[in-house]
Amino acid sequence: MIKSFKKNIKGILIEGLTLSSALIIIAIVVVMFTVILIGGKDQITWEFLTSFPEDGMTKGGIFPAIYGTALLVIIMSVAAVPFGTITAIYLTEYAKENSVIAKTIRFAVRTLAVIPSIIYGLFGLGFFIKFVGTQMDNAFLGGQLKWGQPNILWASLTMALLTLPVVIVSVEEALKTVPKDLRAASLALGATKWQTIWKVVIPGSISGIMTGTILAVSRAAGEVAPILFTGVAYYLATLPGSLSDQFMVLGYHIYVMSTQSANVDQTMPIQFGTTLVLLMLTFILNFTAIILRYRIRKKKTD
């Protein structure tokens, strides 16, 4: 009796230990969210969201940063989603599961996912700006400096490389949920492989492509390191009008305001406000993605 009781106590203690670790993690998330929510909630007004910074960034709103983030994310999606989807289609529809090519591509995708974001920044600087950009300037503008410097196009493309694996992984997961029977039926009716993919497989996995896009957007909206030296600016008086302009971004705004502004305490409410805006943005996006993915997984098990 006593022995089994002891055993029980030990079991309860150990289970309690694991439970408390899980609870600590949840508590960290809740605390971070609440602190930022409390710090920033009074700041969020319509004016804050739609006006320019004033008085050397100590007053005013964050509209250019929101605008820049949106623009960055849109250009990034245009570049990353088609390429990511096509790669996923190749991996599920064309490549043989255990072929060397498929394995290499999968390895490359996972490597892309773990490369530190700052390396993408270096690559963007070395490849897009100093190599492609300078070459474009030499070829089309006779050496006049236009593309060979940081701008929103290069920043977005750098970001697209970073989010490519995110898109590939979620689209692949969705493509796998399209039943084999549907493909077989389509092929049996005389459709070619490409027709089957275009008319049957892609429509069937559209929610997966959406999930991938949303996740990629939320990732890109929050990343700062890749764009540090590929196009982001500290303050701009005008909104970016062309692809060769620099731009402002929420994440960089937070970084600069909290570490490099002359009077950190004075701008504290703005910092919390900006952080809250960014956090809500990624939260909403992630939450949508999580729900969409749950649905996809349910479909798979049904």
Added chain:
Amino acid sequence: MTKKPKKRKKSEAPNSGLIDITQKKFRWSDYLAEKIIKGVAFLSITIIILIFIFVFRESLPIFASSKSLEHSEATSNTTEVQETYGEVTDQQPIVEEVQETYGEVTDQSDVQETYGEVRDTSSAKSQVESYVVSDGSGYDDNQSALKSLMSKDWYPVSEKPRFGLFSLIIGTFKITVISILFAAPLAILAAVYTASFAGKRLKEIIKPTIELLAGFPSVVIGFFALMVLATFLQEVFHYDTRLNSFVGGIAMGIAAIPIIFTITEDALTAVPKTFNEASLALGASKWQTAFFVILPAATPGIFAAILLGIGRVFGETMIALMATGNAAQMGMNPFESVRTLAATIGAEMAEVVFGDTHYNVLFLIGSLLFIFTFVINAIAEFYVKGKLMKRIQGK
């Protein structure tokens, strides 16, 4: 019976004028689609190779002893870049902090002797001036810069620049250890709970919450660490420097938790149910099964989880920039400021002159980070997964 007609078709089809309906018509659209898809799929491999080439290419000039001709051309290009970032440089508190520690380190350093150059604390001030006006005057001798790579001083912008990576590597290492010590036990135990003990409802709370944590932008975690965590920890532990490797390590640990948790949980749930059933049938309790059967079976996966967590922390830039104090110090005290490799790139690349030795050294650091994460990922991928599969399939 079934084989015969097929053979006949193959031999007769080219000669006879009849159209063979079983053979699909060759379609250009299909052919092109396949080729394009295949081409695009290779993009991810191409990107990896390009990253490899371009990050390395920019770091190569350090190893070439002679100055390359590109420099003079290139410096004019970058002046504009400098201007745009100029604002930041002027009012950058980070620079001041670094400046202070320059002084401290110089006092006790023995590197002075090796270089035969006397430095005193006042020279730190001139460093900041040259920081702003630096037009690449420091890259005359790449040789000495190359030699200084293994030293421990990181004075990239002094008159005689020194690029000792040693203190940066130590700093990164220190932060990584702290954050993994914080994150790994929490994440692994939580994963054990979700995989073995948690009811369905709790599982549906824990997993999405951790997915949300994974979605936290690192700049937000950095901001939280800078504003709240640093103050809180200072009140609890009573140390002097507000931003130090301890604060940075905890913050990066928070960022690494989702990765470690997710991979560990995957590994634990991948252990076949028969393991669980067999153990329970032998009379083991639930926790004994979880810790002595399922956890050992999943160790390679957990190893991979920790490795990838290390990779994440190692390359984390924004949190390091915001919460670690950014001073290159060598001490082992966790409550000292440190400067990590990634943060060095992030902080200095915007102000550096294109083609300068400093620029090349930053790319060299990038190459180091790249190689490190690549190797870590390769180990996690091939070695660990192979082992895990073998173990689970009982071979």
